Amino acid sequence: MSRRTREIVLNAADELGYRPNNIARSLISNKTYTIGLMVPDIADPFFSGIAAGVEDALSNEDYQVVYGNTSRDSTKEKKFIESVFARKMDGVILTPDKLEEDFVTLLKKLNVPFVLLRRRTPDGLDFPFVDVDHYGGAQQAVKHLINQGHKKIGFMGMSKESFTSNERLRGYLDVMREYNLEVTESQISIAGRTIDSGRVAMGRLYKSNPDLTAVFASNDLIGIGVLEWLEINKIEVPRQMAVIGFDDLEISNLHWIQLTTMSQPRKQMGELSAELLLSLINEEEKDSIILDAKLKKRKTC
């Protein structure tokens, strides 16, 4: 076929809307240019921020992201993993809620590169993770309060099972000990994951600790609930009560809220985990990444 004929044929094919079938191509190349992204809830701004970062990094490299909501349901998490394998995705970014035994077993059998996001890789697996230094961030938060003269500082956690919450608690406890500040049991309260839970927990915490001058909320939603309770009960912030959160959600920056918080770089976490995964796929060895949380000073302390 002459060069010219070739060109004419190719152009005609293009005109007729011919595009190579990527399915057939994948079957032979063993590459689907598809990456799985597991999220507990895409409507949660924390995860949609991460998803935006992941998509950004991957679409540049012509990968597509298949996302699956798990609603923190381990059955759905497993189903997603099965599907990652059956559909021959090139890799997967995982944000499991808990790293239970049978989930880890599944990962060990899974013959697909993966990166854990916001969770540390458990023993027996050697895939990298991307996470924030929750312990260090919590230390920074509590020191910030102490530097402003606070001595009676309360802590509000998300749940007793949450790794993240426990790491932040550990940071709080270690700094309190370091500065010889007393921590009674009633100063540590478990709220939940919602604004409402923070508001309710603040009522309890204040009742049992009326001499408290500051609260470290282990996430922003709780912190906002705390602010709500303080507003309702006419306790002035930060004069009578200082509050610091963790996450730096968009709403924390609202005019009425202006919550001082430890910022987690959500979009960057998504981007980095995508890049890390691409390295794995290209068989480069890469280390896990632990990002620092940064103090975002606003008006609540």
Added chain:
Amino acid sequence: MSRRTREIVLNAADELGYRPNNIARSLISNKTYTIGLMVPDIADPFFSGIAAGVEDALSNEDYQVVYGNTSRDSTKEKKFIESVFARKMDGVILTPDKLEEDFVTLLKKLNVPFVLLRRRTPDGLDFPFVDVDHYGGAQQAVKHLINQGHKKIGFMGMSKESFTSNERLRGYLDVMREYNLEVTESQISIAGRTIDSGRVAMGRLYKSNPDLTAVFASNDLIGIGVLEWLEINKIEVPRQMAVIGFDDLEISNLHWIQLTTMSQPRKQMGELSAELLLSLINEEEKDSIILDAKLKKRKTC
């Protein structure tokens, strides 16, 4: 092969982790059980809410959703459509920013069932859409203000090119006319899509219309910006100025905001568009869906 032998072999295959390769299966069945979801920005709570609904409806039917952020960039929109075709997705849910000529041309050539979400199908295409009745919702909002005795009511739009914004404006104008209420040009202001834009626009609007007693903000973010300006300028809401928004974002329900608004059922919009698309894929004829916005009365009017 005996029944028993068969069972033993099947079990062994399962033990060894054999799972049918869906790629090979797709090649022959012409079904990928994959649906594309185009969104301008997954980090925008409006779209992440829709995405949650889509995923919910589709994962039940064992479809997977491939999502693509377009950042309202028409090049990215087109690239996504190309990829929908090349990867042989079974269908796609589209949320284009503008329905430009060449985008429509692309859709006409696209041999994949699709549903438009938050946009009406243009002439020459006969695929269904899912949208909210912005015009009717706006009428309801303005009537609500009028019923409370307001006569001087301002309008704040998103942009002159936005179909949604213009429909809401049309509803406002028609009701104002119906009630013989005057609308001067300065009463209609274009803010933008952000809280900041609403705050700034409210400054201008108030300056040129000091006798205004109510504002209809064409979306909640603008409405919140309006509230911010009113708070800063010590104008009491709703006593001195009533405000109504459109969307019903989570943040509109915050203790400090409590914005009265026209609620758009985001999750349901996602679910319905997914179900509509599945019907198309199964070659059932279905009509477009126009959902009503509902008045969500809170504290700003």
Added chain:
DNA sequence: CTGAAAGCGCTTACAG
């Protein structure tokens, strides 16, 4: 350099 053949991992239609 060009073109025909083999093969990716399945499913489906068909012969035995």
Added chain:
DNA sequence: CTGAAAGCGCTTACAG
């Protein structure tokens, strides 16, 4: 009912 063959739409390795 069972088993071998053909074929989905490509790519790759090989013969001419």
